[in-house]
Amino acid sequence: MTDDFNTNTPPALISLTKSYICGLQFLFAFTPGIAITYLYAFPPSDAQYMNFSLHHLAIGVSTLISSFVTWVTWLCYRSSGEIFLRWLAFGFLGFSIIYACHGLFTQLSNCNLGLFLIYGPVSRLVLALCLLLGLLNYNRPADSLQVTAQLKSWRTLFLLFIVLDLLIVLAFSRSGSFCLAEIGMTNSNEFASKLRRGLEWGVVATTLINIFSMLARRIRGPLMTLFMISLVVFAQASISFLLAKPWNHQWWLAHAIFASGFLLLSYGIMQAFLSSRSFARVYSVEELMAHLRDANLELVRLANTDPLTNIANRRSLMDSLAIAIDQYHRYACRFSVLILDLDHFKQINDTYGHAAGDWVLQETVSRSFAQLRSMDVLGRIGGEEFAVLLPHTGTEEAIHIAERLRATLAETPIIFDGQTIPVTMSIGVAEYSSDHGNGESLLRQADFCLYEAKRRGRNRVESDIDTSDSPTSSVALT
Numbered sequence: 073m074t075d076d077f078n079t080n081t082p083p084a085l086i087s088l089t090k091s092y093i094c095g096l097q098f099l100f101a102f103t104p105g106i107a108i109t110y111l112y113a114f115p116p117s118d119a120q121y122m123n124f125s126l127h128h129l130a131i132g133v134s135t136l137i138s139s140f141v142t143w144v145t146w147l148c149y150r151s152s153g154e155i156f157l158r159w160l161a162f163g164f165l166g167f168s169i170i171y172a173c174h175g176l177f178t179q180l181s182n183c184n185l186g187l188f189l190i191y192g193p194v195s196r197l198v199l200a201l202c203l204l205l206g207l208l209n210y211n212r213p214a215d216s217l218q219v220t221a222q223l224k225s226w227r228t229l230f231l232l233f234i235v236l237d238l239l240i241v242l243a244f245s246r247s248g249s250f251c252l253a254e255i256g257m258t259n260s261n262e263f264a265s266k267l268r269r270g271l272e273w274g275v276v277a278t279t280l281i282n283i284f285s286m287l288a289r290r291i292r293g294p295l296m297t298l299f300m301i302s303l304v305v306f307a308q309a310s311i312s313f314l315l316a317k318p319w320n321h322q323w324w325l326a327h328a329i330f331a332s333g334f335l336l337l338s339y340g341i342m343q344a345f346l347s348s349r350s351f352a353r354v355y356s357v358e359e360l361m362a363h364l365r366d367a368n369l370e371l372v373r374l375a376n377t378d379p380l381t382n383i384a385n386r387r388s389l390m391d392s393l394a395i396a397i398d399q400y401h402r403y404a405c406r407f408s409v410l411i412l413d414l415d416h417f418k419q420i421n422d423t424y425g426h427a428a429g430d431w432v433l434q435e436t437v438s439r440s441f442a443q444l445r446s447m448d449v450l451g452r453i454g455g456e457e458f459a460v461l462l463p464h465t466g467t468e469e470a471i472h473i474a475e476r477l478r479a480t481l482a483e484t485p486i487i488f489d490g491q492t493i494p495v496t497m498s499i500g501v502a503e504y505s506s507d508h509g510n511g512e513s514l515l516r517q518a519d520f521c522l523y524e525a526k527r528r529g530r531n532r533v534e535s536d537i538d539t540s541d542s543p544t545s546s547v548a549l550t
């Protein structure tokens with residue numbers, strides 16, 4: 073359906089629509105920048121909104137949401153084994169655990185601002201680094217079911233994130249400790265302030281690396297586009313955090329920007345869960361149509377090909393015959409068919425084994441191909457029986473070609489696994505005339521000639537005309 077729509081739509085309109093979509097994505101991605109710039113250029117006096125309850129509530133809800141998103145991402149990974157999703161889930165896990173501490177220590181902003189603040193950039197940095205690792209593994213083959221079922225790495229990371237939290241508490245309970253009341257709500261602690269800014273710049277740098285790696289590697293796809301927009305939003309959230317002072321408007325805005333990027337990413341995860349459980353390999357409609365076209369072509373190929381010899385099967389050969397008959401009636405193009413049958417093939421199987429028999433069939437095909445023209449059609453129509461359609465060919469020339477095919481096999485034995493296998497074949501030749509009516513009756517006539525070749529001693533070519541000067545005998549059709 074979609075394909076029909078697209079083929080009937082003017083290309084200019086399709087380009088315009090695509091450009092509009094690109095513009096929208098760009099706008100979505102950079103809208104936070106407008107708010108950041110505005111608040112930076114026109115700060116609403118020195119207003120600060122220090123509301124612990126709201127902060128608790130916001131981080132409580134965020135933790136619940138990010139835990140749910142982590143779980144759904146993990147389910148997607150277990151189902152698809154996609155390594156990109158594994159790192160995404162690790163990132164969400166680390167972020168949820170560490171960010172929860174930011175909420176837990178809200179009260180500390182009164183007496184240990186450093187400890188309270190540090191969890192924000194640490195949680196974002198852990199997420200950004202995991203996303204980077206996910207992108208680095210973007211093209212790697214999926215994990216097997218055995219690997220996805222293992223919980224060891226998840227437990228290890230869970231513990232690692234808890235240890236990271238404890239380390240931060242230990243470090244800041246001494247050096248970062250200072251009282252907000254003493255410093256008049258400004259972050260005067262040099263070490264804590266520098267560390268926080270350093271970590272936040274680390275988030276910006278990692279996120280930019282993620283963005284540029286996606287652009288350089290041309291990573292696209294509907295969900296990866298959402299991912300890219302989230303990255304751009306995350307980078308802007310960090311810039312907003314860098315411009316912010318605790319409890320001022322820029323600081324609240326930074327939280328809101330980060331939350332919007334996270335929610336967008338979680339939307340992508342839910343879409344992945346409800347579709348293929350894969351994030352990186354969700355295709356656009358265009359890509360799906362291209363895949364479908366390729367799959368259909370492959371199906372048609374398989375339906376028309378003999379799997380052992382890779383040549384046309386009976387059905388495909390009959391289609392070619394129908395076309396040749398059509399051309400005979402429209403343009404009087406003569407054509408003939410040969411039916412080739414290996415002699416005593418059962419004995420070959422019995423003496424040398426089935427694998428040797430298969431090899432003989434394949435070798436017969438490649439030797440025959442070498443004797444035929446590109447317009448001739450060689451098909452396998454039975455176990456050890458082949459047919460050749462020879463366009464623009466009358467009986468005399470067809471007998472000549474058949475004789476060449478017979479000789480190419482009879483004169484050089486086939487070697488299989490060090491064993492020499494003498495192989496011959498008998499061939500029946502028939503030229504199409506309007507009396508035949510259809511392909512089946514033409515094949516019947518060639519088959520009749522083949523039967524005569526077998527009856528007269530095999531390793532022969534037989535046709536329905538008299539050619540007494542060739543090794544071929546003629547057969548009078550009844």
Ligand SMILES: Nc1nc2c(ncn2[C@@H]2O[C@H](COP(=O)(O)OP(=O)(O)OP(=O)(O)O)[C@@H](O)[C@H]2O)c(=O)[nH]1
Binds near residue numbers: 413425426456
């Ligand atoms: N190796 C192998 N053998 C096959 C395949 N398809 C059919 N055959 C064998 O081909 C043999 C055909 O035997 P027959 O029909 O008795 O013919 P023949 O032994 O060639 O005897 P004539 O045709 O009378 O010379 C059977 O033994 C089949 O099992 C195949 O794909 N591979």
